[in-house]
Amino acid sequence: MNAYALLGIKLIGVSFGSMAVGLLFMGLGRKVTARIQRRMGPPFYQSFIDVIKCFTKTSITHNFVMDLGIIMALGGLIATAFFIPFANFSILGSSSVVIVLYLMSIGYLGMAMGVSASGNPNATIGISRALALMMGYEIPFVMVIMAMLITYNSSDLLTYAVAQSNGIGSWHIWKYPLGFIAVEIAFQAMVGEAPYDHMIAPAEIASGPMVELSGKYLGIGFLLHAVQLYVETGLIVNLFLGGASSWYVMLVKMFAVYFTTLSINAVMARYRIEQGIRHLWIWAGSFGLLQLIYTRIWG
Amino acid sequence: MTSNMLPFIVIAPVLLGLLMLSMPKRLNWWIFFLLNIVLAGVIFTLKSKGAMSFTFQWTLFGTGKVVQKLGVTPLGWFFLAISSAATLLFSMFSLDFNDKKHSTAIAPLWLMLVGATNGIFLSQDWISFFISWELMSWTSLFIIGHGKTSSFKAGIYYYALSFFGTMAMMAGIWLLFHRTGSWEISSGVLKTAQDLSSHRGFALTVLSLFTVAFLAKSALFPFHMWPQMAHAEAPDDFSAYLSGIMIKYGVYGLLLFIVPVFALTPRGTIKSISGVPWPMYILAVMSALTSVIGTVMAIFTNDMKKLMAWSTVANVGYIGVGLATGTSLGYAAAMFHTVNHMMFKGGIFASLAAVKYRTGEREMHRLGGLAYVMPITFFTFLLGIIAAAGIPPLSGFNSKWMIFQALFEKKMVFVATALFFASTGAFLYLFRGLHTIFLGQLSPRFRNVKEAPPLMSLSMIVLMILMLAAGIFPGLVTGRFNDILVAAGLNPIKTTLYSMTGSTTSINSTLVASVFALAVGVVFFLFVIGGRKRRVKMMDNYTCGEDPLDWNVGPDRYHYGYDFYQPIKGLFSWMPLGVVEKGYNALGRFMERLGNLVTSISADGTRLGWSFVLGVILIIVIGVVK
Amino acid sequence: MEMDNLYLANLREEKQNMWGGLVNYFRKRSMWMLYYCTGCGAIELPPTMTSRYDMERLGMGPMATPRQADLLLITGYLSVKTLKRVIWSYEQMQEPKYVVGFGSCPINGGIYWDAYPVINHLEAFIPVDMSIAGCMPRPQAIIDAFEKLMGEIQEGKAIGYKRYEKHYDWYKKNQDAVLGRTEAVLKPWNDPFASNPSVDELMALEKGESNV
């Protein structure tokens, strides 16, 4: 029983840790974007201030589904974060990539449910866009993962990370170059940065799902994005960038992934949603498919 | 109890059903419910009685002695058990559902259908199997076309396809009989497996004839068109049965005949692709295609029952893929998904029936916001879609995970990609259903709608518990598979109450569920310590500062439900989705015309007309085989 | 009428709360303004927000909907039509919320003091926490005002929302006086064409009049 309690405490630590890492990235990211736009930008800890402020505000709810959805959303993503190996260490002992992919969906479902229960069509359009976009990026992503899966005959992220731990030459970037391109394009859509920021799209649907979130709901929304960043950058690092042997290397690699995304975001406009999905299918999809075919036949 | 129970559970419902045709309608449903309790009781005791069989002999003109045999195999019992349990739940649901309208004789027919179903799962010989199969087709035809013109059209459409399958099956049975000289299923399996190396052409002919029959029943490609007609037009409570149980007959057939044949065939006898015999690979591709088509069609469907019918098609695709891998993991996954699909689709159709019962609407965009007035229905639907989308703490994930593991084992990555596409797409259409029916703005028309009646709610709650249980403790279901696998000549799978082991990794579903619960607990803590919250009215919403009433915008005009995924519609325009449908429409029209012709010949109407057509074709087939 | 001073009451209350100062720090360092250009003063907001004056270094940023925003900027004059929307938005904002008036128009009507569609006293309709002089206020002035507002938040002085809550009746009465009029202010107008006559009817009518 004692072991379980210890594990529980560790997991609570991981959940707050993942939020903190994500918020730090968001703050640094805002700073980076600001520098690209030739301005000072907020302090790097700004996201923490924002989130804490959100929790001190009063908030509104439209019904119980909104509460349920928003809790389920962050809960699902934090649960996903438990399965991401951090610095070649998986706290639960297993980190199947299939679980990660599917468990992440519960976060999205919770978010979708919570915000569409608010009854605002803007939020619903945002969600329908997000889900439609999911069709665009999930398929290339899965194809690349499948290429790795048949190479290693394992779906454990830790296996991939350990397999790349022999220096920079053993990174999967070199082994699956096409796949890396596909995943990078898909990643841009996964974190919802331009040209795939359809879900938020302030000028079109006034920030989409966030439209009715206030106070602590908005705070949880921010944390959701933070944990999402943690999970998704962690996924990329474990898949392609050789995992990490220590926590700071891991953080640096994770931020490097996010940094690339932000730099593209800062100089890109937004596609129309159908253009975005078509673009994802044509580019990310074809690279992913080529990688899969290559690995299946010659890999 | 003895083996005489076997004919009882087949014949008693049929006879009672015939008897009930002249009884009061309200009483019918109670008899239906009570008999289902009895049947379920009997069936669950069968297991402990060990192997038993009941034999009945007679002489068929020109072919000699016929041995009809009913018996309990592990596979048959498994299907019998889940179908009887589900039927019991659905019949409880129907008790309340049918309290308002007593228009047609659905209960007696349904009871006969239950008998036929039991017959299919108990048959050990092709004659019994075929008779049960025919009885099932006929009764379900009349339930689907329950008196309304549009429904009857759907019924004809459904029967046309069934009929096509039945013809193929009959031909297959005759060929098999010709070859083996016996009506027994097990000998047919053995013989066909041997023939695959010696008389390959003959064996493949037999296999493909049976496959056509089973595919047609299970709505796999290219027979994926009928559920959207039949499920949508059938009585709302019957749709659950149709989707939960009836669509699985084909799966049962595949498990009964096709999969064992290939399991018994030594490796290397026939050429294989990706480690799978090529006919099975084709089956896998067709199943994956079914999944994709079902998903894409579901995404753009506006009618909630049609949407779920397409979803059923997509899920049967999953099951088909699982079967086609031919591994014990795939076999188990297919069965597991069959069970899960029965539960979650039963739950979804039950909640839709409850919605229809309370509101009378079928077009999704005319609804909205029902979660706030029908919470139990909403939660059933929610858990149903979580399971259907394959999201972890619920049962759907476990079976989907097993299917993927089976695919990874065989390195069938392209099929797996197609399934992933279907899985992501499932998320789209399921969420659409959730939003459009249950979330968003509650129309003033439905402000006074109440929760579903108690028995309906009760059966939905039971379904919810089952889904959760199978999700958190997969071993409850997977533990039952090893008998069946061994009986079918496959290796047992590794599974405990909490975890499953696949080809690439193992998964502890209980752990996943508990860490999810822990994470939700953490978030709940954050939620509680956050600032005060206030509940506002639904129309107190961000409207860019406008007062919606200034612009005559009420809740009905502030709910986005119609054409939900319209932006991505254009992306699928290249898919020739309409072609198959057109072909079937032509076939349907042809059958209808044929039916009309026969009807005009025999004044007694459709039933006689159909039997006439059937008789004619039977004679033709017999003649050909001879 | 009993007068009360919410400032003093609030200060007393804040002194008792040990977390008050900390909470106020987070509130002042993260003010999100509502993306709502109510008037011409909004033209100086883009420079304030963007690279040259960079409001974001103070932790401020635009937010799309009133649910998320803390700060409502009344950028200049307020027509009656906008007033209705501003009040709607203000009531949708979550507490604590602050209002900043730009220029002289929200204070006393400014250059539009005698214009028929423009109100003169914003303070009568919603509480204003800070006003910025000038038409229009320069970005430096805006940022200066924001920093002053931050000071007031830290000291617990920016309590307009509490005033609005407490004296809602009074604000509501003023709002109704302007927005919910049922009678003409000066002279009611009787539209001679209220029945929407067609051209033929009008012609016939005129012909009849000329004949008479």
Place this chain on the structure above:
Amino acid sequence: MYLPDGYTTLDKISENDDYAVYDLFFGPNHPGMHGNFGYVLDMVGTEILRVRPNAGQLHRGFEKAMENKLWAQNLSLIPRVCVPDPDPNEVAYCQAVEAILGVEIPRRARYIRSIVLEMSRLGSFLMGMGGVGGALGHYSTMYLMMIDRDLILDLFEALTGGRVYHIYNIPGGVRRDIPDGWTDKLLELCDRLESKLPEWDRLLYENPVVQDRLGGLGYISAEEAMSSGITGPSLRACGVKADVRIDTPYAAYDEIEINSKLSEGGDALARAVQVRLDFEEAVNIIRRLVKQLPDGDYKLDLGNISKLRVPKGDAYSKVEASKGEFGYYVVSDGGLKPYRVSVRGPSMPAGMYLCHKHLRGMKIDDVAVWMASFAICPPDIDR
């Protein structure tokens, strides 16, 4: 409700099924809305079925207020009609007054007016181009262009004392002469702006995403544009060589070469590119104006301008503003105050009429971009 011709499948859906239609509010409190304006969109799916424009939130009763103020007092009101581009208002009003007075202003004053007008145009174009970027979610362009707009405002401040509202043009000329060294700074700024153009091209106009988004959006043919009151860059983007500066020369434009290039196509991309081309040409025009700037008086002595009496008469004066033709129709009854001032803003035809035609069937994605591409400026609709 006003509906232009044309019956679409969306109409069919909405007629068969009332519940298929829902409403979205686009503005006034909306990040995609440029200013305080609104459209109420009746939607089917994500396509727009019908538009209900919601104007008047910026209505200040200018035309009434001007009747109650002296001729000179009105100078402080008129720049506020169009906030991003104030100077064309001043010039148009002053020209109308001068026309009724029948006076000819000094040549230097005309040149200074032209310089001010072109600078105002540059500032407004920067805001417009940034607005297109902002509507597309491409905020970096907006952020970067706003820096340069601010530099223009600095020069305005040096010249007139005001950043946004300059109140610089008065009947009879301009308020004060150009300070020493100001023109050099102006030329420096011109060089800077020109050197920035390649960067903006790369960021915005050559960006494949932007091209995909703008191409084909909101197409309008030359004939239709002319007969529905579209003016300025939007009309030139249809390939019509229409420019008030050339057609009805005012200020110093009859003495200055204007080589405006036309971008053809008539869609949003063409309009955006046209603004970019006009921007480049405006920089060149400023250089030519500064080069040819004559000496002399900067204003006509009209006596005490606050006691100005304008004889009975009426005149229409128009100016090429950044968004199109800005016109003032001024009527005087010979008194100390105008009898009637009527303002023609360039945004009304697009914002109030073309929206019905163009937004129908458009996706919600494109509304903000469409507005930005027509440079719809609500203050001059509402006045």
Place this chain on the structure above:
Amino acid sequence: MSDNILARAGKMHGDKIECREKYKAQLEIKTHRDYVLNLLTWLKSERYVHLSFMSCIDWIEENEFELVWHVFSYESKNHILVKTRLNREKPWMHTAINIWPHVQPYEQEIHEMFGVYFPGNPDLSGLFLHNWLDLPPLRKDFIAKDYSLALYTTDALGLTPPFDDIDIVEITAEESRDGE
């Protein structure tokens, strides 16, 4: 006047119109209300395709409204002011919506601001004003200052706040701040 439009107009429309050249490239044609649409149609056929806008003037002493259509030709570069006078008591005018569809919002505005009625215009609902019950505001007999003082000032609103922690700048109707 490159296209000699005034001469041709005189020839074409005879005594129905009264035209003169006001300024360089700015002409004026006055006509009767019922003839305006004919004239506008003719002008459009003469390539005067651009309708800048239309405005209205309240000549209260003459008890008339004057409507002005501003028409421009991209070919001859002439700007023509087409004017007509309406009776102030029952002012109505044929809509020009069939000639220039974008005249619709202008007519809507004039209807709101002056009360001129345009039969045939499909939408004459209020465009700019909120809950307006008074005289149309741009009529000369509507005094904007009186309206503002009667509705928006401190004493009109009864502005004695029930709290003393802020000051409201008081403006009363007695305080004259007239521009003269």
